[in-house]
Amino acid sequence: MNINNIYIQDITGLTNNTLNISILRADLIDPVVSGNKWFKLQLYVRDAIAAGKSTLATFGGPYSNHIVATSKYGASMGLQTVGFIRGEKPVTLSPTLTDAMENGMILHFVSREDFDQTEKIISHNQDPSWAWIPEGGYGITGAEGAKSMLTIKDTTSFDTIICAVGTGTMMAGLIKAAATHQKIIGISVLKNNFSIDAEINALLTANESKKNFEIIHGYDFGGYAKHTTALIRFMNDSYKNLELPLDFVYTAKLLYAVQNLASKGKFEPNSKILLIHSGGLQGNRSFKKGTLLF
Ligand SMILES: *Cc1c(COP(=O)(O)O)cnc(C)c1O
Numbered sequence: 001m002n003i004n005n006i007y008i009q010d011i012t013g014l015t016n017n018t019l020n021i022s023i024l025r026a027d028l029i030d031p032v033v034s035g036n037k038w039f040k041l042q043l044y045v046r047d048a049i050a051a052g053k054s055t056l057a058t059f060g061g062p063y064s065n066h067i068v069a070t071s072k073y074g075a076s077m078g079l080q081t082v083g084f085i086r087g088e089k090p091v092t093l094s095p096t097l098t099d100a101m102e103n104g105m106i107l108h109f110v111s112r113e114d115f116d117q118t119e120k121i122i123s124h125n126q127d128p129s130w131a132w133i134p135e136g137g138y139g140i141t142g143a144e145g146a147k148s149m150l151t152i153k154d155t156t157s158f159d160t161i162i163c164a165v166g167t168g169t170m171m172a173g174l175i176k177a178a179a180t181h182q183k184i185i186g187i188s189v190l191k192n193n194f195s196i197d198a199e200i201n202a203l204l205t206a207n208e209s210k211k212n213f214e215i216i217h218g219y220d221f222g223g224y225a226k227h228t229t230a231l232i233r234f235m236n237d238s239y240k241n242l243e244l245p246l247d248f249v250y251t252a253k254l255l256y257a258v259q260n261l262a263s264k265g266k267f268e269p270n271s272k273i274l275l276i277h278s279g280g281l282q283g284n285r286s287f288k289k290g291t292l293l294f
Pocket of ligand 1: 034036037065066136164165166167168169170171247250251278279280281
């Protein structure tokens with residue numbers, strides 16, 4: 001894990017108009033601790049250590065970037081990690097969960113119904129040495145950590161910053177960190193997730209809520225972690241033509257949305273646009289070998 005690997009890559013060829021598009025390669029921190037997860041976890045981990053906790057406990061699905069990131073980041077800081085995983089234990093563990101176990105995470109599989117009752121899981125597992133992190137790192141602590149995604153490199157010259165949105169924690173951090181001349185646009189990767197505005201606003205102060213931001217729906221390709229052959233083709237084309245490896249859950253949908261919105265004239269000519277490569281490439285291991293060129 002090395003945040004010094006991050007750089008801003010110029011992209012030419014995603015759109016054919018006069019936009020200046022670049023991408024913050026936060027995916028390069030680590031192949032497993034994907035870009036935004038490192039940032040969202042950093043203050044949860046700092047607070048856990050400061051409170052004398054020995055264990056990080058959290059939640060996620062079998063391909064969760066958050067789960068595997070927590071396992072590796074926690075271990076690197078000398079913490080035990082525990083993951084409550086959605087669904088029954090599969091016969092063969094996903095590569096994500098195999099990695100998490102190899103990083104020392106203790107996995108507990110919980111049925112889908114029980115998984116949705118987070119409070120019950122927490123109350124059944126009371127341990128004063130445990131620090132709980134919400135699923136996906138959602139929370140003000142996560143958003144505060146994500147603020148430094150905009151300051152790790154000089155991003156002040158960009159007028160538009162666009163990221164993928166799951167829980168909205170990263171986007172809330174970008175809004176917090178944005179300068180007054182910058183607009184933050186989020187591409188929602190969940191289908192018709194219209195409660196996301198309220199969930200993001202819950203992480204912002206009254207003044208931050210007045211900043212310039214917008215969430216765009218309709219680029220989910222059928223829903224969370226769903227994909228089509230067109231999306232796979234787009235990912236392979238992006239790799240070949242833009243030298244950009246993308247993940248199918250978040251960043252491929254982000255880039256596709258930007259290309260499509262640009263073709264519809266969404267952005268002012270000569271805009272300086274910064275996309276956020278938030279990582280997630282480990283999730284592509286759920287594809288059959290040969291599906292992707294990378
Ligand atoms: C988790 C994740 C996101 C979504 O982040 P939120 O803060 O939950 O909105 C975006 N991109 C990648 C690659 C992720 O792993």
